[in-house]
Amino acid sequence: MKHSERTFGDTLLRVDNITLRFGGVKAITDVSFDIHERQIFAIIGPNGAGKTSMLNVINGFYHPQEGTITYKGNQRHQMKPHEAAETGIARTFQNVALFRGMSTLDNVMTGRLLKMSGPAMRYYHRQFADMPVINYLTYPAMWFGDFLLDSLYWGPYQREELAHRKAAEEVIDFLEIQSIRRTPVGRLPYGLQKRVELGRALAMEPDLLLLDEPMAGMNLEEKEDMCRFVIDVNDEFGTTIALIEHDMGVVMDISDHVVVLNYGRKIAEGTPAEVQADQDVIDAYLGVAHEEDLIEK
Amino acid sequence: QAADTQYFPLFTYRTGPYAPNGIPSANGIADYFNYVNLKHGGVGGVKLVWEECETGYNTKKGVECYERLKGKGTTVVFPYSTGITYKLIPNADKDKVSILTVGYGRTDASDGRVFPWTFTTPTTYWSQASAFIKYIGAQEGGMGKLKGKKIALIYHNSAYGKEPIRTLELLARKLGYKLTLLAVNHPGQEQKATWLQIRRERPDWVLLWGWGVMNQVAIKEATNIGFKMDRMIGVWWSGAEQDVVPTGDAAKGYKAGTFHAAGSDFPLIKDIKKVVYDAGKGIPGGDKYVGQVLWNRGMVNAIFATEAMRAAQKKFGVKVVNGEQMRWGLENLNITAERWAELGLKGFMQPVKNTCADHEGNGPVLIQQWDGKKWNIVSDFISPMREVVRPLIEKSAAAYAKKNNITPRKC
Amino acid sequence: MSEAAATNGANGAAEALLSVNNIEVIYDHVILVLKGVSLEVPRGGIVALLGANGAGKTTTLKSISNLLGAERGDVTKGSILYDGIPVQSLDPNDLVRRGVIQVMEGRHCFPHLTVDENLLTGAYTRRDGGGAIRESMDMVYEYFPRLKERRSALAGYISGGEQQMCAIGRALMSNPSTMLLDEPSMGLAPQLVEEIFEIVKRLNEQEGVSILLAEQNTNMALRYADYGYILESGRVVMDGEAKDLAENEDVKEFYLGVAGENRKSFRDVKHYKRRKRWLA
Amino acid sequence: MGEIWEFILAPVLIFESWQFGMEVVISGLLAGVMYSLVALGFVLIYKASGMFNFAQGVLVLFAALNLAGFIGLGIPIPLAILLTIGIMILFAVVVEYLILRHLVNQEQIILFMATIGLAFFLSAFGETIWGSDVKKLDVGIPQGRFEPFGIQIQYLELTAGAVAAALVTGLAIFFNKTKIGRALRAVADDHQAALSVGINLRTIWIIVWAVSGIVALVAGTMWGAKSGVQFSLSEIALKALPVLILGGFESIPGAIIGGLIIGLGEKLAEVGWGPYVGGAIEDWFAYILAMVFLVFRPQGLFGEKIIERV
């Protein structure tokens, strides 16, 4: 297989002995793994195994009781969700979490929000950021300046908006959702919603992209498309991807490294081939019927 | 607008939280106008026409009413709400519409030099407050005895309710009684805390400056805590049948201020009943209000308007009077005891006389008491402490004039 | 799968339990979604409804269970008959009482109710006493042991797959005679997908429950169904025996892929622009 | 410094005279129960549909108007009560038929707005029929007071407390122990899913609105006995709102506990701090008090957990 030849960078994210409890329920118990740069990393496991919870821990929505997360070399503590986004982690959700009242374009554009710091603010960062004395005055002034430009939709702000619009359009082109640009996402069928959600995450130009069952509820053709997008993102932008998926075909084909969770514990880890041959994994997750399918292959 | 009719807009509130008080007030005015038309064919041969506009005691609606109706030949309005009055005062001279607030409104507007278009005839809240103190003094056996007494004012937390505070505070400094102020928020259904404070303070007298449901609840709570009812005096807007009847027996002995007699035992009122209601020309269901306190007050309001109109007709030799003429009529309103008798209201009210500087007419105040069935007058006419009140009014009016670039008239 | 049912499905109206005749559905007064869909579910049959995203599968199911009104959708043309009675004249709860139950797409559990309570609401229309209901509940928990472990958790907190089980279990609790399943396998682990279809089959064979199944997992759906309809942008573009459909070239190309030896890896799928049929 | 402490401790210092202090406490608690009666109606409807029923205050007025009106016509009190209950049930049916069924699955704020329309309609409708006069409402609730240990207690409020306790117990049992109770919560969570499992929204709504109407009648009777029946009665809804959020929108016992806390809190504040700052602070104090609780428990004391999960 081709992907076995793929090479990866350093560890981007290290998960160390994470334990997460909700009251009496242990969602994750003592799980560790590393995600390397440019890897496509898959987390699989039966329902309720703690996969989604793991992603939530990674992007700061849940705070584990024990263990540490090291991202880009920094060990982090009690991080707020929006801070995770600021460090370049984007994600999609198992139950689609789009902004239902907005159009596709607007949803994708929200992904650009972090990048739209405003022209005055950028100027501030260039000129003043390391001059603490005048910070207290300039920061609010710059912020307010941007705010005024925004509200007048004028000059540099307009140019910035258009630049980001262009970036958003690129994502839209890439995902081939041009024709629903102006449709409110609440009206879209499920599969397209997933795609828009991916678009929103891509618009953030993340370093680490977390995908929670991106292909659920899609038929073969759509899954193929989706896989294509995932692989392209990985190839073209070098984005590291961590995904959860129940379709074994997809996982086996596109992932470089797989972690298997069961009842919150890690029961196996390795290349897809290693994992799918693991008896524990077959018992806990794949089931007998699938085993045949896979062997056949 | 036919040439021989005089038009009056009536701002009423027959709906909303203050409707129970608004209905008899509005009826009093309308019934009297109706009566004048039926009995005398109008004033000086000019038929009166009036149009009701529902304000619900809401300023914005009142403003809408005013703007909509002012062009129809309006010469004088009766806003029947403190809020609307305040809003209309700055417009009055521009629109040439007089504002007649009978026993309410903006007290300092009785300084006719600064407020030529506003009339607080026959008396004001400040006068009334001073009259109450006088009455209490008399009950205690002399003004000197007030020293060290405790008086509590329970008031509606609004412009209206706050009107007497300045006066009462000033008098407290002068006379040495202790004043406790207790505000009650609209609508005033819940006054537990207020009356707990009364229980703690144990004042000798309670003055009630309430409006709407607040009055009934206050009276009930007072009986509940066993406060002596005859030591509780309400403002004249807290002393109508509507305020006491729903409380059952609780209100027996409760007193309230007024500036006119109570009941329907006057030739005019009997005649109105006969001419208007017995002939089936009254407001449907309105006969039960005739002779009630608020109805009587509405009638007084209407009488002031028609008397002013009459005076203006005579002075200017016209039939239908315009805004400026009406204003003159109000400013020179002079209803003597004989005139009251002529109207069929002998002993109903003291004479009223306005002057250029004084739009208050200096009407004295009466105290009435509820005996469980009806209101009875229990005092003589008490003249307010003019020497205290008038300087207050003038000072306040002067401040208003200064702020608004008004040069006071010379009177 | 019963031979009889299959034939019934194929040849006709006589034994149709549910028949949808040429319906048109408009959302929000302006968005035309179904443009004349007709289909039939024979008594005791399993019928699969296939189609790309946005083809109108969910809409079709909702118009059958009469839940469209709640989404400001309207069936403007055509008719839907269940057991000979026009569905439009029945309340959704009447339908449930008559045994038609829908498993809604997107795991509509009641988030503030525990799993137990969720299941019990499924039995809301049942009149056969607490004992029988307990029994059904035990049966559901037997199907989904994972759910049993989380039985006292609020449904809003359980995992996506667990919610899906909860929604299916809830439908099973009502002792249905006809089930409308909207993507039941979504988000379930492979083992469980198998299990779900086994359950469906068992219900169908043992209890004679008729099934209308909207599914993306075409392989599975066609393996278990008797008859299939393929929906595309609001129209039925193809229908036939499940077996025949599975053999059809187009269906293979778009929905099934090639199984076995020649199966293409997802990694190798060429990135060529296909005709985007769901955007039609 | 001393003055500051005196100010801060004012609500405690009223216990210098323990009798007075107790009186404040007791009347605070009982006043709170009066609010709870109104809040209960809100809770019922919210529980069953996620609908924040703005018309609840007007419903109280409407019920009381009918009762007072019937009594005014000379109908014996028990019959008048029955008639009013009948009207409230009829009202529930009409509301369901004309409004609720058309708004299934709409967002909460839309449902809320619809109840506002209803409030407008109903208040005017009630007044058109029965007039805007103040009406006395006397259904034989004992008036007056008694004074154990020199602490004054009003019979009316005591009665209200007893009635509220009985109502809450009854409703709590009815809605928590029956299938209907579970169905209600299901409906409030998701109209469409509730429909799909065969819950008859219409029946549920009729039941709930009718019960809520009857609760409104009880509240209206109590408040009407206190202050007469007139338009202002509808405004007591505003006093019930802090109770509601403090107790939690979905909790019947919460309405009572919330009422007790709010009643007590606002009376202590008014009697203690009121004189220092000019008085009339109870209204906003009740809301601030409720808000402080919410900051710690955003769903109120007994409300359903706000589920946040992705």
Place this chain on the structure above:
Amino acid sequence: MFYREAGQFYTSYAKDQGIFQLKQDKFGLWGILFIAFVVVPVGLYLMVQGGLMAASTKDYLYNSIFLLLLVNSMAALGLNILTGYCGQISLGTAAFMGVGAFTAYKFSTGLNYRIQKEDEAGELISQLVPMLPPIDNPILLVLIAGLVTAVVGVIFGLPSLRIKGFYLAVATLAAQFFLVWCFSRVEWLYDYVSSSTIQIPPLKLFGLVVTGSETVMRDGQEVTIYPAAETKYLICLSLVVFFAFVAKNMVRGRIGRAWMAIRDMDIAAQLIGIRPLATKLLAFAVSSFFCGMAGAMSLIFYLGALEGAEAFNINESFAVLFMVIIGGLGSITGSFLGAAFITLIPIFLVVSLPWLGGQFGIPVDAAMVEHIQFMIFGALIIIFLIMEPLGLARLWQIGKERLRQWPFPY
């Protein structure tokens, strides 16, 4: 047929980002602005001159209808930003308007404070001392009012971090009641007058009298100049139009998207990097800014004199909320439509019902009118919601979509 997008293509994102996608819409807007700024004032003026209309009717239209409508539109815009775009329901709108009104008042009188002394006779002497020179430019006052209100709004927006939905709505009533209490309790706010009523002093703009009156000598005679209704109208209209554009720009740009993201799904919004507190507070600030301006406009142009506790009571808060919901949450156009609906329908009913009654020979008295008006109004609200829960703006949009398809349905 005439309302088609066909043939209108955009070749740059700049054009595609425009507020209006269709030429027809753009013309429509310019048309409306032209009518509002030119046709109405000139037309009314000519009608009065030509004797077609009484001067008082013109005043009525301006003073009671147009001005109220503009004030309400401004408030509705403000609340729509908070509730419609950012999803935070607020019932404190009126109080924030009140803050605006009192700010305008205080600045117009130079932020007075009082010094009290006792003279030899023991009489209290009090004196008002201004802290700043009084401002007599109404537009400046309106802007200052907005800014101060924004600060107050932020303070009361703080709990929104924790409290959501209707809990927040009820909690905002704390702001409503507390602020209104201040309006009648903090004497400094109303310059210590006994009745707690404020009245705006005479103001001028470009030499035109806007409030109060001015007495000048003309040809040796004293002439009193009163403010023209047109002046007030045009100032208000300009303010509202300008700030409507500002609001539109905000909601279509990055700020608006952040707001809507928080509204639609706050967790997801956080996970894509939106700071919830900052975003919500910004919404509170901007919304309060608008409401504050509306309050100041209401004092300066519409009411002139008011009592804080009465003019900004809770019913006003509800009224603004109705406007926003009926008009359409999350729609700038909707704010205007809603304001028009809530403001005009009652007036229309009050005026037309007696006439209608007359047609059928049924006398309708004022109370009856009021009752019927309430009933019809309530019923209309319900009917509209049933027809289109997303408000008049959506109805309007559907209408346009239909028109686009016309005459070929679907």
